[in-house]
Amino acid sequence: MGAYEEKKETCGTICLKYLLFTFNFLFWLAGGAVMAVGIWTIAEKSDYISLLSSRIYAISAYILIVAGIIVMITGVLGCCATFKEQKGLLRLYFALLLFIFLLEVLAGVLAYVYYQQLNTELKENLKETMTQKYNVKGDEHVTEAVNKLQQEFKCCGSNSSSDWVESNWIKTGEAEGRVVPDSCCKTITDKCGKRDHPSNIYKVEGGCITKLENFILDHLKIIGAVGVGIACVQVIGMIFTCCLYRSLKAEPY
DSSP states (O other), rough: HHHHHHHHHHHHHHHHHHHHHHHHHHHHHHHHHHHHHHHHHHHHHHHTTTOOOOOHHHHHHHHHHHHHHHHHHHHHHHHHHHHHTOOOHHHHHHHHHHHHHHHHHHHHHEEEEEEEEHHHHHHHHHHHHHHHTOOOOOOHHHHHHHHHHHHHEEEEEEEGGGGGGGGGGHTTTTTTTTTSSSGGBBBBTGGGGHHHHHHBBBTTTTTHHHHHHHHHHHHHHHHHHHHHHHHHHHHHHHHHHHHHHHHHHHSOO
16 A cells, blocks of 8 residues: 555656646746747837836836746756756745746736826826927937837827927927928928928827827737736746645655
């Protein structure tokens, strides 16, 4: 009877080891995906981040990058801990899983919080940023971001093209007769911004603020979903790790 029980425990341990190994492989792939989402958000959308007064959007993306890197390292460590059956490594692996879990939940919570306050922030700050910093020396990144925003989203001004009347660039005469930036034009040519007729420039209801808000909200959903989704998967990994640890502890040596 004792021999049967020992064999039964050994079979259970083997099953747990292979389950945990499979989980770690999928977890490693998920880490790459998490890191890719964070890098993509920062690298491809960094221009728009410069138009936001809050850094929460960028911080959420950076958290995902850090979490993704740690996930990939943890996946390798998990495989080693599983097959070497070292309890110390398993404890370290569990601690890292818990740490990543908390990181990704934090990214998800930050994304959700920012999701709630985004509309207010854009209403309060986007118009001022566009009119006060456009074509100002030292704020070239804002100029590039505004030009890209207006061209990609086919819009002009924060709320409407009339916002540009308040632009320091327009007021000082540096615009050379333009009433809106050339990036407002449907077909960009030099000084096409002198004519603000709807046939020449984008006059979109709600202006760029609505377009940018919808764009960022969509990406916040991705960041939040990835963070919380992977965190939930990790709970399974932590359960497997605890079961394997208890199984190894119970086995006679």
